[in-house]
Amino acid sequence: MAKPIPVSPLARPLPDLSTVAGVRLSAVAAGVRYQGRTDLMLAEFVPGTIVAGVYTKNACPGAPILWCRQAQTTPYARALLVNAGNANVFTGRAGIQACEDCADAVSKLLDCPPQDVFLSSTGVIGEKLPQDRIIAALPAAQAGLSEDNWAQAARAIMTTDTFPKAALRDVTIGGKPVRLQGIAKGSGMVAPDMATMLAYVATDAKLPQNVLQSLLASGCAQSFNSITVDSDTSTSDTLMLFATGLADNPAVDDVNDPALAEFTLALNDLLLELALLVVRDGEGATKQIRVEVTGADSNLSAHRIALSIANSPLVKTAIAGEDANWGRVVMAVGKSGEPADRDLLSVAIGGTWIARDGGVVENYDEAPVVAHMKGQDIEITVDMGLDDGQARVWTCDLTHGYIDINGSYRS
Secondary structure, three states, rough: OOOOOOOOOOOOOOOOOOOOOOOOEEEEOOOOOOOOHHHHHHHEEEEOOOOEEEOOOOOOOOOHHHHHHHOOOOOOEEEEEEEEEEEOOOOOHHHHHHHHHHHHHHHHHHOOOHHHEEEEEEEEEOOOOOOHHHHHHHHHHOOEEEOHHHHHHHHHHOOOOOOOEEEEEEEEEOEEEEEEEEEEOOOOOOOOOOOOEEEEEEOOOOHHHHHHHHHHHHHHHHHHHOOOOOOOOOOOOOOEEEEEEOOOOOOOOOOHHHHHHHHHHHHHHHHHHHHHHHHHHOOOOOOOOOEEEEEOHHHHHHHHHHHHHHHHHHHHHHHHOOOOOOOOHHHHHOOOOOOOOOOOOOEEEEEEEEOOOOOOOOOOOOHHHHHHOOOEEEEEEEOOOOOEEEEEEEEEOOOHHHHHHHHOOOO
């Protein structure tokens, strides 16, 4: 970047992170693109660790996405290697070769099959990955592996992020204690399908891959696939969940097992926390926005309407300017292409109903709405008045900072 990016005013400090049994991490400087900072993260998992993953639906995925999809056809993971600064996207055969070279190098260091090594890259698109620099940094990465390096790992994977992101939960399965801990990166090019970012969660729970995958997909739908910064779906989206199996929980082979209830809620909550941290670091963001749609034709319809509002540049710039222009919300509902009836529509901002059943509320007082718009957390509610479909998504405002960051991304 031409100049440092100021820390988001919505930033949250890293929590007091712990360890996850069977996971060691390191962060080193490989010089992939950045100078004077760590840009390579290596995670080592105990043999027998099970992996689940959800990846981008972008039709031009990066080479690491193709690698991970293939690697996940077996349930095991021994390592995760993530570099920042170069996305290894649109690099053709060279990109595939870079993945093979990196996986081979890690597999030799950890004495495991290459398909048990998972890879992610984030950064500039269309430039060959300098895998020689990454491979040269691997001995130092291996030497630095420690169960206490979660915070360092969270910083190493950042690109235009202005603060590192992490979350943890301690719960039980069948009365036995288990831990969940995760890190994420993401700031711009963030939209559903799946949300554009990288996120890695580890647990010491003992769970089979089918249960792990089901839990992750369900949790992703209501977290990372319910956020948007700019409607642009990245080529590198990755969300992975690793279960080392070192906890002493009873065997679970059904995602609906009551013993999993507490763990499921905790996983969903952790994923949502990480996803909202991504929104809070949206490029140039000064406000986080929650959009809730009720009364829609279906849940899917509600989700699409909510995204239409959340992705509207007019809605987002009005909020950036603290302008209580609720007419832009009505516009965004109407352009969504979903079933809508103007005469049934109701709109609220900050809990104050502005319009009810297609008309402005009698004696509507804009003062509380104006006051709400001056805060950092904005709430928009729309009731379609059609049926019982509902959805909730999160986004951020759109400021000139977004242009400043993305207009000089490669310089």
